[in-house]
Amino acid sequence: MSNSESTNTLKTLIDLTKAVLTVVVASCVVVLLIYVYFAVKHDWALAQKPEHLAQFGNYLTGTVGIALAFATLFVLTLSMILQKHDNTNAIRASTQAFILNEFRSAIKEVKDDLEAHNKAFSIEQSKLPGSTDSITATMYYWDLFHGGLRDSAPGENPERIIVVDTNWNDFFDVNERLEEYNREKLYRYAVKLAKLRLLIARYLEKGGLSDVFLEEVVDAQASIKYLEKPISMVCNINEPSKVTRAVKMVYEASVELIAVTEKCSLDS
Incomplete structure (x- = not known):
């Protein structure tokens, strides 16, 4: 795989990782907004008891954990797909180079024969x-x-x-x-x-x-x-x-x- 192809693959992974982290942060924000919504609706009664705060923390932690797990799985899967794609491109390029070299050899042979x-x-x-x-x-x-x-x-x-x-x-x-x-x-x-x-x-x-x-x-x-x-x-x-x-x-x-x-x- 060439340096340009490696750079493009790394850039793609970085961009996708940023996108996944954005989704994780957005999920946390959504959970927080939901909590605030229900807290306001009940005059902050949910925020006055420790067990409610603990429950909210569990929700938030669980959401972040699940999001990170899916994000990690997504990045790993995508990395494998991109690597396979790069390997396929490398094989294709190598095959094409071999074919072109065979053509050049055949052409040279015919040219030499014509001259002779x-x-x-x-x-x-x-x-x-x-x-x-x-x-x-x-x-x-x-x-x-x-x-x-x-x-x-x-x-x-x-x-x-x-x-x-x-x-x-x-x-x-x-x-x-x-x-x-x-x-x-x-x-x-x-x-x-x-x-x-x-x-x-x-x-x-x-x-x-x-x-x-x-x-x-x-x-x-x-x-x-x-x-x-x-x-x-x-x-x-x-x-x-x-x-x-x-x-x-x-x-x-x-x-x-x-x-x-x-x-x-x-x-x-």
Whole structure:
């Protein structure tokens, strides 16, 4: 239990003890007022005999004793409840810390795996529709999901993956121009990249600090920017290629991460 929680618990007990003592004093005052009322009603006859005074003293002592007994029992019971509540909070905080640490470990493992498998590959396409001239672009798997392509080659076939920047479009026919080996590797890379962003989203939902993964959030924003147009072009394809599915997978995971990040920012 933290120092602040201990201080709050002690303050609560002190406040409740004050309240109970107030009730005890009030009970004594009530008994005294009742005695005075009956004494005045009987012209103070009750106050003229020692046995009456003794009886009043017994009433007063009994009232105070009962009130103190109940007050003590109340304070002890409440103290036990508060202690149990603090223990529950401590266990909950410890469990959350463990869960967040597990998420951070899993995220680091996926990040390391992505870095290790971010290989370079080349892809070829025609400069213009119907042209025999072609261009070859070499990039890393990471580049395809973050706007790393820069060769201008317009086209209209929705089967092509399109990466969009401010002043250029890249249309790559992934089914014919990209080797099966690279398509498979690229798809596996996309699975890991999507997993990374979904893990970070779950981490934030569990109460993790968004500052820890600011770079990954910025990367997700870049993916949304550069892949939004490709996704809109291939969304109606009945049998999308592996690379098309890979792009869609990363895009959707990026959208979810940004949505969770924005929600956590509003809640904080």
